[in-house]
Structures are given as structure tokens and as C-alpha cells.
Amino acid sequence: MPEPMLIVDSVSRRFGGLLAVDKVSLQINPGQITALIGPNGAGKTTLFSIISGFLPPDEGRIVYDRIDVTAEPPYKLARRGIARTFQLVQPFPGLTVRENIAIGAHLWQRSRAAALKLADQVARSVGLGAQCEAPAATLTVAGSKRLELARALAIAPRLLLLDEVLAGLNPSEIRDMVPVIRALTGTGMTILMTEHVMQAVMSLAEQIFVIAEGRVIARGTPADVAADQRVIEAYLGRGAAHRTAAGNAHA
Amino acid sequence: MLSPVILVPAVINGLMAGAVYALVALGLTLIYGVLHIINFAHGALLTAAMFAAFFAFTLFGIDPYLTAIVLTPLFFGTGYALQRFIIGPAAHGEDRGFLLVTLGLAVVIENTLLYFFRADTRTINLPYAFDVIEIGPAFVAVPRVIAFAAVIAVAIGLWAFMHWTDTGKAIRAVAKEKLGAELCGINVAHIYGVTFGVGAACVAIAACLLIPTYYVNPTAGEAFVLIAFTIVVLGGMGSIPGALLGGLCVGVVESVSSIFLGQSLGQIGIFIMFIAVLLARPSGLFGARL
Amino acid sequence: MKPYLPIVFVVALLAIVPFVTTSNVVLNFLVTTLLIALAGQGWNLLGGYGGQYSFGHAAFFGTAAYATAILQVRYGVNAWLGLVAGILAGALVGAAIGVLCFRSGLRGSYFSLVTLAFAEVLRIISSVAPITGAGVGTLIKLDLRPEAFQFQSRVPFYWIILALVALSLVAVRATENSRFGAYLVAIRENEDAASALGINTFAVKLAAMTISAAITSAAGCFYAQYFLFIDAAIAYGPRISIDALLAPIVGGAGTLFGSLFGALAIKSLGEATKLVAGDAPGLDLVVYGLLLIAVVGFLPRGMAGLMAAVVPRGFRTALPAERDHA
Numbered sequence: 001m002p003e004p005m006l007i008v009d010s011v012s013r014r015f016g017g018l019l020a021v022d023k024v025s026l027q028i029n030p031g032q033i034t035a036l037i038g039p040n041g042a043g044k045t046t047l048f049s050i051i052s053g054f055l056p057p058d059e060g061r062i063v064y065d066r067i068d069v070t071a072e073p074p075y076k077l078a079r080r081g082i083a084r085t086f087q088l089v090q091p092f093p094g095l096t097v098r099e100n101i102a103i104g105a106h107l108w109q110r111s112r113a114a115a116l117k118l119a120d121q122v123a124r125s126v127g128l129g130a131q132c133e134a135p136a137a138t139l140t141v142a143g144s145k146r147l148e149l150a151r152a153l154a155i156a157p158r159l160l161l162l163d164e165v166l167a168g169l170n171p172s173e174i175r176d177m178v179p180v181i182r183a184l185t186g187t188g189m190t191i192l193m194t195e196h197v198m199q200a201v202m203s204l205a206e207q208i209f210v211i212a213e214g215r216v217i218a219r220g221t222p223a224d225v226a227a228d229q230r231v232i233e234a235y236l237g238r239g240a241a242h243r244t245a246a247g248n249a250h251a
Numbered sequence: 252m253l254s255p256v257i258l259v260p261a262v263i264n265g266l267m268a269g270a271v272y273a274l275v276a277l278g279l280t281l282i283y284g285v286l287h288i289i290n291f292a293h294g295a296l297l298t299a300a301m302f303a304a305f306f307a308f309t310l311f312g313i314d315p316y317l318t319a320i321v322l323t324p325l326f327f328g329t330g331y332a333l334q335r336f337i338i339g340p341a342a343h344g345e346d347r348g349f350l351l352v353t354l355g356l357a358v359v360i361e362n363t364l365l366y367f368f369r370a371d372t373r374t375i376n377l378p379y380a381f382d383v384i385e386i387g388p389a390f391v392a393v394p395r396v397i398a399f400a401a402v403i404a405v406a407i408g409l410w411a412f413m414h415w416t417d418t419g420k421a422i423r424a425v426a427k428e429k430l431g432a433e434l435c436g437i438n439v440a441h442i443y444g445v446t447f448g449v450g451a452a453c454v455a456i457a458a459c460l461l462i463p464t465y466y467v468n469p470t471a472g473e474a475f476v477l478i479a480f481t482i483v484v485l486g487g488m489g490s491i492p493g494a495l496l497g498g499l500c501v502g503v504v505e506s507v508s509s510i511f512l513g514q515s516l517g518q519i520g521i522f523i524m525f526i527a528v529l530l531a532r533p534s535g536l537f538g539a540r541l
Numbered sequence: 542m543k544p545y546l547p548i549v550f551v552v553a554l555l556a557i558v559p560f561v562t563t564s565n566v567v568l569n570f571l572v573t574t575l576l577i578a579l580a581g582q583g584w585n586l587l588g589g590y591g592g593q594y595s596f597g598h599a600a601f602f603g604t605a606a607y608a609t610a611i612l613q614v615r616y617g618v619n620a621w622l623g624l625v626a627g628i629l630a631g632a633l634v635g636a637a638i639g640v641l642c643f644r645s646g647l648r649g650s651y652f653s654l655v656t657l658a659f660a661e662v663l664r665i666i667s668s669v670a671p672i673t674g675a676g677v678g679t680l681i682k683l684d685l686r687p688e689a690f691q692f693q694s695r696v697p698f699y700w701i702i703l704a705l706v707a708l709s710l711v712a713v714r715a716t717e718n719s720r721f722g723a724y725l726v727a728i729r730e731n732e733d734a735a736s737a738l739g740i741n742t743f744a745v746k747l748a749a750m751t752i753s754a755a756i757t758s759a760a761g762c763f764y765a766q767y768f769l770f771i772d773a774a775i776a777y778g779p780r781i782s783i784d785a786l787l788a789p790i791v792g793g794a795g796t797l798f799g800s801l802f803g804a805l806a807i808k809s810l811g812e813a814t815k816l817v818a819g820d821a822p823g824l825d826l827v828v829y830g831l832l833l834i835a836v837v838g839f840l841p842r843g844m845a846g847l848m849a850a851v852v853p854r855g856f857r858t859a860l861p862a863e864r865d866h867a
Contacts, residue, residue, distance in 0.1 A: 052737065054733075054737075073736065074733075074736045074737045075736045075737075075738075075739050075740055075741050075742070078736075078737060078738055078739035079739050083737070083738075084737050086734070086737075090731050090733060090734035090737075091730075091731065091734070092726075092727055092730035092731050092734065092735075093730060093731070094726075094729075094730050095726065095727075095730060099723075102723065103723055103724070103727045103735070103738055103740075104738045104739075106720045106723055106724065107738065107739040109720075110720050111720075112718050112719060112720065112723065115720070115723070151734075151738060152737075152738075154738075155738055155739055288650070289650040289651075289653075289654065337834065340838060341834055341835075341837050341838030341839075342837065342838075343837075343838075343841065346649055346650065347592075347594065347649075348837055348841075350594060350649075350650055350653055351594075351790065351833060351834075351837045352833070352834050352837050352838070354596065354783075354830075354833065355829075355830040355831070355832075355833035355834040355837070356830065356834065357830070358779075358783060358826055358827070358829060358830030358833070359827050359830035359831055359834070360830075361823075361826075362823035362824070362826040362827040362830065363823070363827050364823075365822055365823030365826075366821050366822065366823035366824050366827060369822075370822070469823075477658060477661070480654060519662055519665050519666065522658050522661055522662045522665070523662065525658050526641075526655055526658050526659065526662070529645070529647065529651055529654065529655050529658075530641055530642070530644075530645040530647070530655070531645070
């Protein structure tokens, strides 16, 4: 069993009276797609912000590649190889698509020309090749999500954190995006994604953690998690859990 | 130095001065709380109002407290028009736009006053300006006591307006959630205008309260504005009680420290306090917009 | 070499002027215009490219002017050394203010306010401190020798300020094509996204502020040599802070020539105002204030925005700073 790339060790975070993340522990294995799912308000995005350095935890540690990176600022994590997309896309509005991606590429490319060239390549790899000259502010939601992804990829990360990258996309756009994400692991990238779009999660993820009310309530493969009573209860309520169990008992 | 005979009057005078600071800060904090912009033109508006009060007295012999009755609605209207027809449209809704446009406005107002009235410092001579009232060990000038009482009255009036009138409630709604307010049928541009107008009206009242004991020249308002900014940041952006309390505190601090430091260094003290407060309280605590 | 051609072209054009006219009026106008262009180019780097709007650039201008004047008058230091010392002093002040502001995470209006406050503090201090001559100011003794950075004719002054402006143009051009420049613009566009991409936003902003201060400081030193007198109001007053921000905003913040063209525009407007309405104090600033409001309202990208609409893409030298994104 390869060494976990990322270990979240008993992380907690409060906002005033609200315990948003409650002693959450998880492990991300290299080269896999891991998903964080859970009902709204479960604490997924808070956890994401903690892992990506935007929010310090009140308790616990984040260990990446055996190094304790707890509370390191985002730019240091980026240099270590952790990239993050934002749930509400954060483009550089006044710049073109290519220039947006080039900002990311500049992390490892000093020369402007090299960064722009790399940006072109990355743009093509996510299907934005034709829109390189377009101002980022003019992209559609689907295009913005791809730009968000491309920019993160341009910093050549080893761990990619995708924060609801499929949110706001219609079914055909989701269908187009899923293979792009799947193709990323082909290059050895590790992905941690939070998502609400269940069919995408089930088809992409190899390992799933279910978070509800700030706690991990289930973990395992997609099949394990789909059948887990606690998961069904968290999403659909206790009644539904019983009904499903009863239904399965008959089958 | 610290004997009560010196300290108590300093504190009382500080409270009196602080009340006027608070009134200026009130207008500023209201504008910030609702429009989420820092009104760089606030000081210039105060200066303009002071000139108006000055000329009302020197040309027509009108007592400043009476001038306030006319000047307040006039400035309300001017503030409303400025926001609705110049600042709002020109800024295109961007923070940077508001910043630059209110700066431009400040420059225009101050230099128009400079052009017409030159840089001379002027004062007015009210017959009762030097009458004093005895409060404990302190002798306080009558205009200052009037100012204190007036500010308290205005603050109470403003609070009542915000909580009991429909417009006041609309203002609070826009301050909390602009989009939601708009969806409820509130005309946000109008509310912005009203808020700016109220801010300008506060400044007009403050000017009339100041003119009996203070000088006027084209940069007089500036000195008050940085004090007002300090108070607003200290007291909490958008908080009326905060502006009031903060103003009183700053007035007392200034009064007591000028015993030790003298007048001009006292001014630096205000600026340094301002810088220190801003540096110590990162903007994240107050306004996500900025 | 190709990206620098427009600079060569513009500078060459300006360099011809002393051969075409000997009029002191024209030369003086151009010298003061280039002075503002230089001060404004400093502001442009931090504000136009970096998006950090300083309202107190006078802090650097004045520090440099006072530094070179005081060194010459009180310590007999050579004027050219004074130039270097002044630039260093101004840059140091820039770095200090930058560290304070950016460590605290000050952004937007707060940053503008604090820079304004710093300039005001310096103004008050310099109006009472003995070393600056307090209210009277500091006078540099007339010593019309090139070694003393003073000249009988305005022409050498013109060459020098033109050279300084040319250097500032080259510096900004180099920045535009560098990683530092790309990072600076990224911070302007979206600071949080920038940090997620590995940018140390504190370091980049601090560097920009320091370089910006250095450029404006050069203008301050030149002012001291050209006018031979500096006092608190001139050094740290709002006038220079406003000139420094108005020129690039009018000309196009975040563009290479924005400050130069803007300076030409506002100085021309100022002179025209004086011709029409006489020399009364304050009127030209009124016009400047109105211009600022008008430009923000109608021409947010300044003259560069106008040109972008008219000049074909191939001839444009830089990406205008786009702020019309609601």
C-alpha cells in the first residue's frame, strides 16, 4: 500500500458557536481520485479551505508528503504542489484565457514566452484551445470552470483540489467535463474533489468520504458508500434509510 | 499635571469636542455602512457647510443655530443629488470608482472654495461665544454645551429614524443585503441617495455647531475628516452607537493628551492613532468588500 | 528589441524639441510635464498595474526632495550623489510603508486612506522640524555648474528629465514582459486567486511599492534641482499626490505611456485654464477634480482606452487595464 499523499489528522474548525469541522481525519492515496461528499452545510468547503491554506484549523494537522503543512499560506502550498479550484470561479477578469493560465504557468517558468506557450498547451488539454484570446470575463459557466481547472493544472500540481468543479453545469456539459477529469489521473495526478453531482462522483471516484455536520460518517468505495445506511440517512432522512433497507431486504 | 482640577475640565471639554467629531463620524459611518464606500468628499462637504454658515452670519447676521435649520435640508438635497446623479453613475458600482470620484469631488469642492475665498482663515464673533457655564470644576463655553446637546439629540433622532420609519428600515435593509432589498421592491439608487444626503445633513449640522468656536478656511474640514475616519474604524464601520462613543473617546483622548503634547503635535497624534488603528485591525474584520 | 521600439520612437520625438524651439515657455512647460509624467509613472506601476491606489505618493516625492536638498545645504554633499541618496531615501520610505500596510493585509480604500495619512504626517512633521527649515522650507543655493546639477539654460534640465522618463518607460516595459509584471497584474485582478497559484502577494506588492516609490522619488529630486526650493506644502502636499495619480488615470492606468500622455493632457488643460481664467489659486485643481470624475465616469480606461478603440491591434504597445467588469 503506497504511502498516503495527504493526511488530514483530526482537524477541527469553529466559527463562533458553530463547529463546522469536527475532528475530521482522512487519507488521500497518490494517483487516485478521492471524493468528499455530503449534504449542504456539512463542512466540505471549510475543510477544503483548511487543506488549501486559506483557513487555519483550530485543532489538528495537515500532513502532505510526510511534511506538516498545517496553516501554511496558499502560495507556499502551491509551490509544494497543491493546487485548488474555487467553487465560485475566481478568474482574472481583465486578462485573456491564455494570460490567466500563464499566471499559473509562471510558477515554474520564469520567461514570459515560455509561460504563454505552456498556457497554450494546457488550454488545449482542457478544451479551451479555441478561446485563448478571449477575455476571461466573457466565458460561459462551463468555460469558466475549464479555465479554473486549466489555471490550477498550469502550476503542475501533484495534488489537485477540485471544489465543486461541476456545479452550475448542465448534463451535457458535465458529460463533457468528466472525461477531462478522469484523464488527469493518467498523468499520475492525485485528485481530491468535493461534489454534489452524484453520477459524476460515482463514476470518477475510487475512494469516497462522506461528511455530515462536520464529521466523517462513512468512507469506502462508491458501492460501499451508496449502500451505507448512515449516508442515505444523512441525505434523505431516517425514513428513507429504513425504506431503502426494507426494499433491499425484499430484493 | 494630573490633578483633578486640570483633568476634569479637560475631560469635559474633550467630551464636548468629541460630540462634534462624533456627528461628523456619524455621517461617514452611515455612508460606509450602507454604500460600503469611504466618502473622501466628507471633509470637503464639511468645509463647504462651514463657509455657508460663516457667510450666513457675516453677510446676513443669521445666527449659526438658525442657519442650521435651512442648511440641513439644503445639504441633504445636495448630498442626495451628488450621490444619485454624479457619484453613483460615474463610479459604475466599483469600489475604485467611488474612491476616485469622491476624491475628485473633494478636490473640486475644496479648490472652488479656495478660488472664491482664498486661503485666509476666518472666524466669526458671536456675542455669546464666550459665555461660560460652570460644570463642576470646569468652565465650559456655551456653544460647546449647545453642540453637545444637539449632537445627542441628532443621534437619538437618527436612531429613531432608522428604526421606526419605513425609509430608515429600507436603509437598514439595503445595508444588510442589497440584492434582497432590491428584490423586495426597494429602489436602491434612491436609498443610496437618501443615505448620502443624511450624511451630508449631519455634516451641515456639525458645521453650524462648530462655527461659533472654530475657524474656517478651505482645508478646515480635512482635519476633522481624518479624525472622523479614525472614529469610524474604531467604533465599527456602520455602527451609530460606535461612532458616538468613539467620538467622545477620541475627543477626551485629544483633550487630555494636548495637556502634555501641545496643539500641533496633538494633530500628529490623531494621524498616528489613525494609522495604528488601521494597521492593527486588518480590513478583513470590517468589510469583505474592501 | 522590438517591444522597446515605441519607447525609442516617442523619446526620439521628444528629444527633437530643443532643436526646434528655444522658447523658454515651451521648454518649461515640457520640463514640468515630464516631471509629472515621471512621478505618475511611479504611481502607475503600483496603482495601474498593481491595483493598489496610493493617495499619498507625495510621501516619496517629498522625502527625496528634502533628502537631496538637506544633504546639499547642510552637509555639502554633491548634488548628483544627492540624487542617488534621495531616490534611496524615498524608496526606503516606500518599503517601510509597504511593509506596514501589506503585512496588515490592508487593501482597497483602507490602503488609500493610510497612504494619505502617512503623507499628511510627513507634511506636519516637516512643517515644524528644524532640519527641513520648518515653515520656511529649504532653499538650495544657486550654483550654476553641471557638477552641482544646476544649469544656466533649461535645455540640459530637459535632457535629464527626458532621460529619467525614458528610463522609467524602459523599466515599466521590462516589468510588463516579466514574471514580476504578470504577478503584479494578477494581484490587481484577483489577489486570492493569485495566492492560490503560488504568488507571494506580500513580496510582490512590497517590491512594486518600493520601485514605484523610487521612480516618484527621482521626480522629487529633480524638482529640488530645477526649482531650488522645497517646503512642506510642496513636498508632501496633496497637489503632487493628485498629479501623480491623475496623470496615469487620465492617460490610461496600467499602460506604458499612460502617465506621459496623461501628464501632457492635464498640464495642457491646466495652462489653458490659466489662460482663460487667470492665475487664481485653486482653479486648475478644480478642473483636475472635474477631469478625474469625468474620466472615471466616461473613460475608465483613460486615453489609452480611446486609442485602443481607434488604433489597430498591431500598433498597440500594452494591454490596457480593464476595469469595466461589473
